[in-house]
Every structure is written in C-alpha cells, then in structure tokens.
Amino acid sequence: MLSQETRDIIKSTVPVLETHGTAITTRFYQLLFESHPELLNIFNKMNQRKGDQQTALANAVYAAAAHIDHLEDIIPAVKQISNKHRALGILPEHYPIVGENLLKAIKEVLGDAATDEIIDAWAQAYGVIADAFISVEQEMYREAETQRGGWRGFRPFVVQRRVAESEVISSFYLVPQDGKEIADFLPGQYLTFKVDIPGEKYTQRRHYSLSDAPGQGYYRISVKREDGRGDIPAGVVSSYLHNHLNEGDVLYVSAPSGDFVMKKPADKPVVFLSGGVGMTPLVSMVKTLLQEQPGHPVTYVHAAIHGGLHALQEDLNTLAEANPNLRYHVVYEKPSDQDKTHKYFSKEGFIDLDWLKQVVSADSDFYFCGPTPFMKAMYRALKDWGVPDNQIHFEFFGPQGSLTD
Numbered sequence: 075m076l077s078q079e080t081r082d083i084i085k086s087t088v089p090v091l092e093t094h095g096t097a098i099t100t101r102f103y104q105l106l107f108e109s110h111p112e113l114l115n116i117f118n119k120m121n122q123r124k125g126d127q128q129t130a131l132a133n134a135v136y137a138a139a140a141h142i143d144h145l146e147d148i149i150p151a152v153k154q155i156s157n158k159h160r161a162l163g164i165l166p167e168h169y170p171i172v173g174e175n176l177l178k179a180i181k182e183v184l185g186d187a188a189t190d191e192i193i194d195a196w197a198q199a200y201g202v203i204a205d206a207f208i209s210v211e212q213e214m215y216r217e218a219e220t221q222r223g224g225w226r227g228f229r230p231f232v233v234q235r236r237v238a239e240s241e242v243i244s245s246f247y248l249v250p251q252d253g254k255e256i257a258d259f260l261p262g263q264y265l266t267f268k269v270d271i272p273g274e275k276y277t278q279r280r281h282y283s284l285s286d287a288p289g290q291g292y293y294r295i296s297v298k299r300e301d302g303r304g305d306i307p308a309g310v311v312s313s314y315l316h317n318h319l320n321e322g323d324v325l326y327v328s329a330p331s332g333d334f335v336m337k338k339p340a341d342k343p344v345v346f347l348s349g350g351v352g353m354t355p356l357v358s359m360v361k362t363l364l365q366e367q368p369g370h371p372v373t374y375v376h377a378a379i380h381g382g383l384h385a386l387q388e389d390l391n392t393l394a395e396a397n398p399n400l401r402y403h404v405v406y407e408k409p410s411d412q413d414k415t416h417k418y419f420s421k422e423g424f425i426d427l428d429w430l431k432q433v434v435s436a437d438s439d440f441y442f443c444g445p446t447p448f449m450k451a452m453y454r455a456l457k458d459w460g461v462p463d464n465q466i467h468f469e470f471f472g473p474q475g476s477l478t479d
C-alpha cells in the first residue's frame with residue numbers, strides 16, 4: 075500500500091516525466107539491453123528503431139502512475155498489454171529488471187531534479203504497477219494452459235499446407251506436432267511465434283492473426299512478405315516464412331491471445347473495413363459471424379492497391395455467394411482493366427466518408443485493421459461521421475499507437 079505522500083509525489087511528477095517520456099524510455103532500452111542482452115531474444119528491435127515501442131511503454135507507465143489511486147480503472151488497458159506479454163512469454167522475474175533500468179533512466183534524464191524522495195516514490199509505484207501486471211498475466215497463463223487443448227509456453231506445430239493467396243501473402247495451415255487437441259480461439263485473436271533464423275543472432279518473436287474461423291482442427295495464418303525497398307532491408311520473419319518455410323516444417327507457437335474480438339451477439343449491423351493484410355482477423359470474424367448469426371446485416375469492404383495484392387479472395391467470394399445479407403465491396407487504388415471486372419469491384423481510389431455514407435449506416439459496429447495510414451483515415455472518417463467510440467473497434471499490427479496524430 076502506497077502512503078499518501080508517495081501518491082502525491084507520483085501524481086505531481088507524472089507531467090514532468092511525460093515531458094521527457096520518450097527520452098527516458100529510449101535511454102531505458104539502451105540500459106536494459108546493455109545489462110541484459112539476452113532480452114533481445116524477446117523484444118523486436120524493429121519496434122524500437124521506429125520509436126513505437128518507446129512511446130507505447132512510456133504512455134502505459136504514465137497512464138498507470140496517473141491512476142495510481144485507482145489502478146482498477148486501467149485494467150482494460152493492462153489486459154491489452156498483458157495479452158501481448160503472455161503471448162510473448164514475459165515472466166514475473168522480468169519485472170524487477172525492467173524496474174531497475176527504468177529508474178536508472180529516470181535518474182539520468184532528470185539529473186538533479188530526480189531527488190532521492192522522487193526516485194523512491196517511483197520505485198514503490200513501479201512495484202505496485204508491476205504487481206498488477208504480474209497478477210493479470212499469471213491468470214492469463216493459467217487460462218491458456220487449463221483450457222481444453224491449451225498449453226503454456228511455445229508448442230511445436232507442423233506446417234500442413236501452404237497456399238499462395240496473392241503476390242505477397244501466403245497462408246500457412248498449422249497442426250500440432252503432438253497430434254493432440256488445439257485450443258479454441260475467438261475470431262480476431264492472434265498466435266505468437268518464436269522463430270530461430272539461421273544467421274540471426276537472436277530469437278525473433280512475432281504475432282500473426284488467425285485468418286480462418288475457429289473449430290477447424292488447424293490454425294491458419296496469412297502472412298505478408300515484407301520486401302526490402304531501396305536501403306530498407308526486408309522484414310526478417312515474414313521473409314523467412316515465405317522463403318524457407320515449407321510443408322512439414324515446424325514452428326513454435328504460443329496459445330491464441332488478444333482482446334480484439336467481436337461483441338457477441340451482434341445487435342447492430344456490422345461493418346468490416348480492411349486494408350491489405352489487415353484483412354486476416356476480419357476474415358475470421360466475418361466467417362464466424364455469418365455462421366453464428368446467419369441473416370445478420372453485414373458489410374465487408376476490402377481495400378487493396380490492385381487485384382494482384384488482394385488475398386483470401388476465395389474465402390470472401392464464397393461467403394458473399396452463400397449469404398445474400400453480406401454486402402461485399404472491393405476498392406482498388408490502382409485497378410487494372412481486369413480488376414474492374416471483379417464481381418464485387420465497387421470503387422477506384424480509397425475508401426472515403428462520402429462513399430461510406432452511401433454503402434453503410436453510421437448506426438453500425440465498425441471493425442477495421444490495415445496499415446497505419448489506412449487506420450488513421452478510417453478512424454477520422456468514422457469520428458467525422460459522429461460514430462461513437464463504443465462502435466469503433468480496431469487492431470494495430472504493431473505496438474498500440476495513436477490514430478489521431
């Protein structure tokens with residue numbers, strides 16, 4: 075239990091730390107990896123290079139500190155992060171290491187302004203915040219392990235089948251090597267993979283959304299190959315999966331995780347908006363929704379640059395043929411003449427608010443996922459239209475970021 079004095083110090087210093095937020099977390103990661111290079115087997119270096127991870131961690135620590143009197147208010151945010159932590163295999167013994175280096179970074183960046191009193195207050199507050207994360211995560215480990223077909227840690231899965239879905243996206247169908255049952259999942263959830271790649275010094279961990287409906291006896295993921303461009307190197311794991319992973323090969327997978335899931339049962343019309351490979355969780359959702367609530371009004375809009383990059387076409391065409399209540403629209407930025415003959419081709423260019431107003435109602439539940447510029451455009455359009463936040467649901471294919479900057 076923190077004393078009132080400690081709480082007061084924390085609350086009065088949150089704004090100061092926020093001003094230096096990214097400087098502190100950038101220094102924190104340097105210190106963390108100098109003292110514990112083995113943690114590079116867990117963290118994705120690329121997320122730090124882009125700064126997304128620093129911002130996400132800083133925001134989470136300060137949000138928690140600002141709510142130190144009522145940590146229960148931020149449990150939904152803790153759960154979103156803890157889902158990722160659990161999937162990645164973060165353990166209670168990791169927390170003191172992070173705490174120690176965070177405090178060192180705060181001291182270094184604030185200099186003389188960081189009195190012993192302030193540092194001591196933050197050490198205590200970090201302890202309370204860490205305990206909240208640890209207890210949520212321990213419960214998540216228990217649930218993942220004790221559910222039917224569940225497991226703890228990373229379980230070997232065999233690639234049963236791989237299917238090219240577009241010029242850059244391939245699906246991998248995975249079955250457990252032990253031949254036993256697999257855990258059920260909620261559409262929208264993801265699997266996390268631990269991959270050792272020849273030539274890479276550290277183990278890589280990445281998340282991939284489950285792209286098929288649950289209950290099939292296999293897990294399907296659909297991965298976009300992130301090619302290099304000019305000086306920018308190709309994505310490490312996606313290239314490895316595309317270039318080296320064949321039927322019969324083994325991948326290490328942690329049990330399904332994530333809180334991007336559908337409201338059940340759907341009570342309003344449901345609108346799915348996907349950009350590029352962001353379609354994976356939404357295809358799982360739309361398939362399941364139409365199985366569980368056939369006849370429910372559903373609109374699926376997929377945006378791609380052109381038809382050659384449009385994946386999972388067979389899944390969506392089959393659904394649209396079988397469900398007259400599913401309105402399916404395809405939007406291509408730069409369609410070829412042949413792309414314009416796609417049965418569901420609806421628009422050339424981008425999804426914009428004027429067009430959305432013609433094809434869906436604002437009184438719907440919206441689910442979207444895609445590249446960050448796409449997500450920002452969808453969010454802005456829905457907000458401009460007056461859609462309330464509780465009808466807007468989305469997933470980032472990276473650290474949670476902001477859709478408003």
Ligand code: FAD
Nearest residue numbers: 120281282283297298300307308309310311312354471472
């Ligand atoms: P990384 O090596 O991590 O690199 C990331 C990107 O940065 C690449 O595009 C790379 O070309 C670029 N890059 C490399 N070096 C530099 C540099 N020096 N400067 C600038 N840029 C650089 N992906 C899917 O394909 N399908 C999914 O269903 C899916 N679901 C996801 C679900 C969740 C919840 C999350 C968080 C992510 C999901 N992702 C999905 C994304 C996936 O986890 C990986 O981030 C993605 O495959 C890229 O990983 P990588 O190892 O190939 O690239």
Ligand code: HEM
Nearest residue numbers: 116117118121130131134135155164168169172204473474
């Ligand atoms: C991801 C916060 C402790 C390892 C994240 C994210 C946040 C966060 C906000 C981004 C979530 C997202 O992707 O949307 C915190 C807070 C902590 C804490 C507030 C302490 C109270 C830890 C510890 C470890 C850890 C102890 C292990 C050493 C990671 C990793 C990721 C992550 C590996 C994913 C980053 C990546 O993509 O590589 N954390 N975290 N975190 N966290 Fe933590």
